[in-house]
Amino acid sequence: MVQTNPRFAVIGAGIVGVCCALRLQARGFDVCLFDPREPGSATSFGNAGVIADSFIMPYSTPGLWKQLPGMLLSGDGPLKVRWPYFVRGLPWLLRFMSEARVDRTRQVAAELATLGRLCQSSHRELMREHDVDANLMKANGVLKVYRDPRVIENHALEHEVLREHGFPVEVLDGDELRQLEPGLSREFRAAEFLPVMGQVAQSVKLTEAYFEAFVRLGGRHIKESARRFEMQSEGPKRLITDLGIHDVDQVLIAAGAWSRELVNALGIDVPLDTERGYHISVDWCDELVLNRPVMDGENFFVMAPMLDGVRVTSGTEIGGLSLPPDFSRVRRILGYARASLPKLTGAVNREWMGYRPSMPDSKPVIGRSPRHAGVFFAFGHGHLGLTQAAITSKLIEELVMGVPTSVAVAPFSAERFA
Missing domain, CATH: 3.50.50.60 (FAD/NAD(P)-binding domain)
Structure with missing residues (x-):
């Protein structure tokens, strides 16, 4: 040896x-x-490239218990459990669900905010000290878009917590969001804009x-x-x-x-487990405009501009490290993405799956x-x-x-x- x-x-x-x-x-x-x-x-390699310093809300939030059955039964929802992994993944899921309380949401958000405030500046510092091209990272913000403006009314706690910790969030109507992203479908009538968030054009x-x-x-x-x-x-x-x-x-x-x-x-x-994530990358075409990552807040996917195409990412799959990928959900989501961004007509150039290392809190x-x-x-x-x-x-x-x-x-x- x-x-x-x-x-x-x-x-x-x-x-x-x-x-x-x-x-x-x-x-x-x-x-x-x-x-x-x-x-x-x-x-x-496969994330949406977002420097998500404003994402301080834990993923297990109040009301999740009511939403969970629908999430698990929907083939296209934000959470999917691969049934061969269900028994093994159940302890993590139960701990995750136990976090869905207002007091824990506020506490975890406050703790994550201490990191979030320094995320972009720490990257900039490291890039500057080691002569890394500053153009790799930009700060155009992130849009979360909705067809039904009433959905945003359910986000009062999130908006309160974000602003409490110094992370701005702006609520936009349909005309305002299309000033930022003119290529989006007119079916979107409202948005949340997180203006200080950044993006890396190609995370790798x-x-x-x-x-x-x-x-x-x-x-x-x-x-x-x-x-x-x-x-x-x-x-x-x-x-x-x-x-x-x-x-x-x-x-x-x-x-x-x-x-x-x-x-x-x-x-x-x-209690570390994996949240498997998927993406499909679609070639750019001449008339396509996408200036920043856009999240569909109702269908739970992201469309992110990358150097090699538009990356469409899906939600979370609980399935461990051994089961083979199942691309069926992200392929269906690609159909939603093409409807959301009508000029997204390019060919698929890659399908990918990765393993997010996730803690229940x-x-x-x-x-x-x-x-x-x-x-x-x-x-x-x-x-x-x-x-x-x-x-x-x-x-x-x-x-x-x-x-x-x-x-x-x-x-x-x-x-x-x-």
């Missing part, structure tokens, strides 16, 4: 792991990034740019799968992979949906291992991996260096599930 001596092992080469590896390498650590895949090529490009900066600083990528650790009293001693043994001093687990098995190997259990796990010195966690970002990657890396850097953190990390500790 191959044996090497990386002193700081970062496990996972998605956007979160790459950002963390870059910051640690820049701090002078000898960092190795462990992942059998190319950086940013798994879950980080940002991950690749951060990774290139990491390599320029001397960082290494070892294409092996982490399996377990050998520990000693002062911390990690060795990382065992599928292909080798590697001496380490410190470890960061940032393996997204694959993190739970590694954390379990340390004797710690966290909608908060990531960021912090030190509660049981082991020299072990750090950065996973469970759910729908907000791209959004929260840079601020997460800043917090990990601060924890490793032993300096005060930019925001309180206790709400994101793995110990909250003890």
